[in-house]
Amino acid sequence: MSTFFNFAIRDEYAKLSELGNTLGEVSSLIDWDAFRPLLSDLYTNDEGKGGRPNYDVVFMIKLLVLQQWYGLSDPQLEREAYDRLSFRHFLGYPTKIPDNSTIWLFRERLIATGKDTAIWGELQRQIDQKGLTIRRGVIQDASFITSDPGHARADTPRGDQAKTRRSRDGTWTKKGSKSYFGYKLHILLDKDHQLIRRITTTTAALHDSQIDLSEKGETVYRDKGYFGVKPRASMDKTMHRAVRNHPLSLKEKRRNKAISRTRSLVERPFAVIKTEFRAGYVRVTTCARAHVKCLFSCLSFNLKQLLTIERQTA
Numbered sequence: 001m002s003t004f005f006n007f008a009i010r011d012e013y014a015k016l017s018e019l020g021n022t023l024g025e026v027s028s029l030i031d032w033d034a035f036r037p038l039l040s041d042l043y044t045n046d047e048g049k050g051g052r053p054n055y056d057v058v059f060m061i062k063l064l065v066l067q068q069w070y071g072l073s074d075p076q077l078e079r080e081a082y083d084r085l086s087f088r089h090f091l092g093y094p095t096k097i098p099d100n101s102t103i104w105l106f107r108e109r110l111i112a113t114g115k116d117t118a119i120w121g122e123l124q125r126q127i128d129q130k131g132l133t134i135r136r137g138v139i140q141d142a143s144f145i146t147s148d149p150g151h152a153r154a155d156t157p158r159g160d161q162a163k164t165r166r167s168r169d170g171t172w173t174k175k176g177s178k179s180y181f182g183y184k185l186h187i188l189l190d191k192d193h194q195l196i197r198r199i200t201t202t203t204a205a206l207h208d209s210q211i212d213l214s215e216k217g218e219t220v221y222r223d224k225g226y227f228g229v230k231p232r233a234s235m236d237k238t239m240h241r242a243v244r245n246h247p248l249s250l251k252e253k254r255r256n257k258a259i260s261r262t263r264s265l266v267e268r269p270f271a272v273i274k275t276e277f278r279a280g281y282v283r284v285t286t287c288a289r290a291h292v293k294c295l296f297s298c299l300s301f302n303l304k305q306l307l308t309i310e311r312q313t314a
Helices: 003-018 022-026 057-069 074-083 085-090 100-113 115-129 250-276 287-313
Strands: 137-146 171-175 178-190 196-203 219-222 235-238
Touching: 022 085, 022 287, 057 074, 057 085, 057 100, 057 287, 074 085, 074 100, 100 115, 100 287, 115 196, 115 287, 137 250, 178 250, 178 287, 196 287, 219 250, 235 250, 250 287
Parallel strands: 137 219, 219 235
Antiparallel strands: 137 178, 171 178, 178 196
């Protein structure tokens, strides 16, 4: 990038930032360089055969954050990264943007090496370092992340036996009178700071109560879907559910109402992820691929929440 062009584009961004630019504020909230050592062995060019240099791993992580934040496909991300000034500033004014195939392959490499988990762990370490540790209260809930079932019947084999690559791991389930196909995102939210601290992704058919993200020493708040299953948490604040011939007592109803006030905080992350990030539907075929997308959606939500906390304390 020429010196003149570099000056001109940064001058244009200065005018944009005066109007308000969330990405510009978010970029300084965490230490992005801390992710680089974790992913240093993601690519190895030790064969001495030359070839094109790899893209910086931090640059690629930022691309995936932008993708989930704005609900973009890989081709859309490639175009927008070239086109949008706020994107280019967030990415550090790169001279070249990777094509959509490179973006897809980077996500695949994260999955294959387990580096997606390392990225999430580093984010949590930095949150703790800011003094935003879990004091005691946590909230667990889950929400459907839908996918395309294709044209196959519901009883068509999936997984390794599938004859089509579409939605290999996705499963059907029913909630009330509505059917869903795809996956389920389970999150554990810090009650005090409303940051997502633990996540996992499963198929849609797995019942919420089969996943426990709480730990000893914590107080966990959960809805009626978890009733009857004891968590690892030291104190169980799960809402009671009426069963046959055993209606809820007045005391249990009052308890449920009190728990609901706290438990309802977990609805906000799902609302942001699905409505603002448009990440409630994925076009991927496996649970692992759905998980890495959900992970970056949750990472993006935490950045948004960290910005809110910073503004409140300023």
